[in-house]
Amino acid sequence: MQRDGGRVYFREPGGSRFLLIDQSDQPKPDPVADWRQQEKARRGGYPEYRRVRLEAVDYFEKAADWEFTYAVRGGRQHVLNRGVVTSPHQAYGIYWSTPDGQWASSQTMLRTITASFRPAS
Template sequence: MSRRTIGLAIAGVVVALAVIGSLLVYAFSGDGPGGKKDQGKNGTSSSAGPTPGPSSHKTGETAATAGKTGGASTDPSQGQTPNGQQSQSQGQGQDGQTGSGGQGQGQGNAPGGPAAGLPAGYAVVTDLGFHFSMAMPQGFRQTDIAGQNSGAIYSRDGGFPRIQVDYTDKPGDDAAKAWALLALQVRGDSPGYKQIRIDTVQYRDYPTVADWEFERDQKGIRVRVLNRGFKVDAKRGYAIMISCPADQWDGPECTTMRNVAFQTFQPLA
């Protein structure tokens, strides 16, 4: 065998090893509830959509990844949509802060629509690609895509606090069951995972809604997550995941942020 042939063979092996190494890093270094960047069908997401679950594509976590058993799913076969146009309103509310959080928090509609009665420093974000609008703190922008293009992650700089919204057009019928199944995987994949609760809750008149609350270690800090998955109708399921540093969970910023998110969320056609 010539030296040139041997050299090409060695080069091919080096390239193959590099590719395998990159895939391993990609698979195990993500931020999602399961700690993986792209977990596909069984990944963990940050919200409980048609199949709630946490998984992530880049640094994100999918909120609706529990297959057909829950409210919203990040499974590409469950009707992922390409990321569409996003716009943020320029106005901000002048009202006072919302009430403190807790189980069942932010369960009503905001009278007059998402823009009515916003706290100071909030603006309505409309995401046509993932079919929703919601009020978020001004300065929040889309910093990543969740799962396999299942949703969008919003924050100031890619850190915490953050809001993730996932969408599916094939929602399941039991959000709590979907979260419970997904939690089994997330427990093993997320460093320092501690489950707080998985509860069926009332949220507007949606047919199935469940909250999944847990803590984990992420980006070098202790993070607390509330992941709400729900089915709006036969064609729309969502997961809204709120993540904050655990020691700031009951502080005014994170409490107001999650209350306003649940109060002002509006599904779009």
């Protein structure tokens, strides 16, 4: 685990799965619109970017999932970036990244992460 301001990083020892929790005290009112705007600005930074989906999900007050893949040396990474509004003054990004070939086998772990996530009080 590594902390950097409002971000906490978790890296799989000896593997390449990665979890980032990013906290903000200035939530955007519409997580889907926020991800769409960020997608336009960021997709150029992901080689061979491909959107899988970008949609609202039922999670806390408001949330949206932005799922995509991109090229890395030796393959593709698969990412789920969940934007979550937990209160009028608190939001989180839950960024989960795995090699594309491990995406399906990592779903149980991702469900555990999202089911056990609790915002700071």
